Amino acid sequence: MFRTQARRSGARSLLALAVAGVCLAAVPVPAAAGPVAGPRAVTSAQVPPGVTAGVAVYDRQTGTFTEQLNATGQFRSASVVKLLIALDYLWNRGPVYDVPSADRVRLDAMLRSSDDGAASFYWGNGGGGAIVDRMVSRLSLVNTVRPVDDNMWGYTAVTAADTVRIYRYLLDQAPVAVRDLVLGNLHASTRCGTDGFDQHFGIAGSFEQPWGVKQGWSGFSSGGCTPKPPKPPTVAAAGTVAVDLTRPVLHSTGTVGTGDRSIVAVYTSHPVGTTYGKAYTDIGRLTRSLNVPGAVQPAGSWFGTWSENVNVRPQANTQQAAKTVLPAGVDVLVSCQKQGETVSVPPYLNDWWAYLPQYGGYVTNIYLHSAGNQLPGVPTC
The missing domain is CATH 2.30.30 (SH3 type barrels.)
Structure with a gap:
């Protein structure tokens, strides 16, 4: 035991020591998912000061919500829109078809590691915002809106309630091969995104596996996972869109529990200047406060x-x-x-x-x- 004590909470920071091809089966295209059913839940969500949140938790076993907080509030999607980009690519491609190996590599990277290059590739090939328009119609999404700046897929407006609709389609109506491809990748989420950000926050940091996640982040300059250089936040011209493009956002969406029992959507925006670690901590505390059936919080x-x-x-x-x-x-x-x-x-x-x-x-x-x-x-x- 040493007399010198460890770092205390209020102390100032010091320089850190250096220690420290798939064949998709022929399945008829299902009807679009209808509106999410179930009574409104009384939320137990504990939202940290300064954070704006939109939350929905849907229990597939009982067909009810256990959490709804600002569930129809719009947030810029960041990388969560990659779910719609993937589904649009896979939609109605014929009774029997293959996903070319190059596309499978891109889809895997986009869904597991949130690869922006893959998303931009499919966004451009699919007609940009027209992808969002098509998926809104197909899935009966209510408050999801294409970005005003068609070059910025991450500016798509999304809500927690519509996110539940997306996952319900994937779990209950999508062709088996589509479901297995998308959710299989979400269950294999990597700790680090290809842009060098640690993406195991929210759901991934709050609950024991099994879970599958599609995360989103925007407006932060650094997020751990060292090798990649910092990516500066994007600032849009004032008055161009309905959703806030100024505050940094951090989102955690996915499924939790055996058999993907619960669908969880947690959207957060944070005060300008918030660090990635602070936002990561805040969304973790919020997520751990939720009533998520089938979830197990880790010991420690x-x-x-x-x-x-x-x-x-x-x-x-x-x-x-x-x-x-x-x-x-x-x-x-x-x-x-x-x-x-x-x-x-x-x-x-x-x-x-x-x-x-x-x-x-x-x-x-x-x-x-x-x-x-x-x-x-x-x-x-």
Whole structure:
């Protein structure tokens, strides 16, 4: 045990140490999904201060909502619109057809890792905003609207209620091959998007598997997963669209539980200047407050972090290459802690390391908000 304590919550940040071809079966095209049924739920959603949220949770087992909060409020979609882009590509392509291997690679990357290049490819080939118009008609979407700037697919206006309709179509009406392709990729979501953003927030960070997610983010300059350079936020001309294009947004949508029991849609917008780690933490806290039938929250204790580019290591030392890095200032789940290599980040010194089960690795306790070297209430590994 060292006398020097770990980093405290209110302390200022220090420079982070370096430790730290598919054949789709012939299935008749189904009728468009009708309006979502079920009584309005009394929400338990806990929305963090400054956050604007739109939430819907639909229990497929009972056919009812367990959560609805601003469910018809419009948000810019960011990458969630990639669901519509994929469905439009797959729609009514004939009684028997193949997805060319090049397209399968693009679709996989777009749905698993939120690849923007693939989305732009299909957006251009499919007629831009006409994709949204077609899918609105096919799925009986109510408040989904194509972007005014046809070059910006991420400016499509979407709502939590319409997102539930999209997933209900996928789960209950889509041809089996289409459902398996799209949801199979969502269940195989990668931690890092191809643009270098950590996309396991919201649903993915709040519940044990099984889950499948399509996430969205826009307006942040950095999001962990180091290798990619920062992507500056896009600013649109004032007065061009109905949805807010100024505030950064972070969205988590998908299914949770055995048999995809619950459909969850959580849309959030944040004050200008909010960091990715802060938004990541806020949407996680909001999602964990929801009543999601079939969901299991992981065991452990949540702690805040400080500094940037904090490394997650395979073991409690700095000898092996990092598995990934944390978004700056994000909350992390800790299941246990152990002593390992002594780490020095002057004036702090600590040989305790926390195991993060959702990352499959360790971080030095120096970067966790705690009054001592050991984390209170956390067992040893």
